[in-house]
Amino acid sequence: MTEKTFAQAMFDALSISMEQDPTISVFGASSFVLGRGLPPADEKAFIAKYTTRLLDPPVSENVLASVGVGSATAGLRPFINFGTSSFAFEAHNQIVNEAGNARYMSGGQLKVPLVYHMFHGIRGIGGAQHSQSPQSMYANCPGLEVVLPATPADAKGLMRTAIRSDNPTLFITHTKLLATKGEVPDGDYAIPFAKGEVKRAGKDVTIVAMSLMVLEALKAADQLKALGIDAEVVDPRTVVPFDAKVVIDSVKKTGRLVILEEASLVCSVASEIAAIVAEQAFEALKGPIIRVGRPHVPMPYSPSLEAFCTPDAAKLVDAVRKLLKK
């Protein structure tokens, strides 16, 4: 184990993958690699080593996404970096209609082993067009895998699996996580998809969160502890495929479920988790399922309004106290 930032951990996974498999190429390399907190010498050495496999495409997300599909079906394993997830909306047709559908429509003849990486979330004064959290939109489209790591170790392990996957995988990270630090396993390390993790054990209430919201949930759990509430924090880590068992097992133990999500709650991942638990573990519930998320508005620019709209530990604590009447 070595302490690393989230960004370094992702880079680790990419580096190990590229070393092992010459078919992996990075499209959008500059924006993924440069200025992400890597030691400058490592960054330089990486770029020098993989010059021909680090491509800088024009700002043409639409064609980039689909050139990725074409190159993947022809034998490459592209890692495609969009930067901010809003930009990937330019490529929505390509991701949904081409990447997601190709294997199924072809009766399994085609495979599309590619990764689309993008930053989601409220990064701070990004306004409506740089604060999106599109995970539920992608989860709604069959054929895609959707991954949202929360810790440096998860970032490394899940990225390794994403790159090795023969399916198109949306690897969605939060800019505010990039500089966070944690212990990361050395060497080659992979975490399977659909394997959630209990980030903190507790008995009174289950809090489900992903990505940056896991950190807020852990903060909230500390504050709740001081109030005599023992919260369990569950991170499913992948939306598609989804580990329903880790959530349901926890709810069966605690009897209460609060879901924290940074996106708007309308047709959100939180909504889906609530539905799964309501359908499969209704008898275990001692009270209503509560969702905490952003209001259903385009994210406003003004700091005062942005703060109001941003889901965080304080809002989660309020929701849990209300549910437990404490």
Added chain:
Amino acid sequence: MARAKAVKSQKAVPNKAAGSPLALYRTMATIRAFEETVQRLFLGGHIPGLVHLYMGQEAVAAGVIAELAQTDFIGSHHRGHGHCVAKGGDLDKLFAELLGKRAGYGLGRGGSMHIFDPANGNLGTTGIVGGSVPLAAGAALTAKLRKTGQVAVSFFGDGVLNQGIMFEAMNMAAIWQLPVLFVCENNGFGEFTSIDDVTAGKDIADRGKAFAIPSEHVDGMDVLAVQKAARTAVARARDGKGPSFLICSTWRFSGHHVGDKQDYKEDAETKAWRKRDPIAQLARKLVAKKQATQKQLDAIADEAKSAVTKAAEAARKLESPTPADLMEHLYAE
């Protein structure tokens, strides 16, 4: 970080027999017979959904694909049966797919607009206008980075000329010098709308020239002219000299789809184009040059018809997929 560097490709030689005038005739006759049969099956209620027929445009698929090796890539469009046949598609599997049968190329999940035959380099027909343009560019990128010597061809209709992705793909193909051919099949209509009503500029070729892509008009009713233009463009791509843009003027003998009344077409115009039927035109040339007798050509057409009829009849008897198969191949293991 680097742009993809120009790479000298290995030579991949197309099958010469596939490009002989008689082979071109056979390919076109097979496509024609295939489409006539599809039309009959559709009108008989045996094909669900919509079908878009390629009759009249056979010279484009036959002429271009004759210059490709089996391992070269093509991406097709919604009017794509002709490309599938020309690229070596199995008639049984093609009809099975059109009829939604389990034995089809896509196990009956794709249908007419989603036929994939990667074993023959066919990246698929598509229901998205312009869908195959970036897919072919992507396959060309793989060929270039992996130095395989393959080339890729995107076939698309004139409707794609007004899709932004075509420009994005041309730009990318030009800066990275990708071994790709952009082949526009200009049949005069995007669905039911004349190209003249929706397409600005004096010359479509200017759109390729804006990216410094060699761009050329070709008589898309003359299979030998198409083949000649494709030969030059394919050689350019294989030599690492980048993309080409071919605009093949052609005519859709059928409507946008079977059932379209085509009252937006002028009768005189249709008659004039009919006189230039690519199959009859080649037949006249071959007979005049004594490269074939009419009897020989008729025999080829008869063989094509009987192969197609046999495949279509067999497909009707095949089993449909069942809900037990529904989730199969949604994800790779």
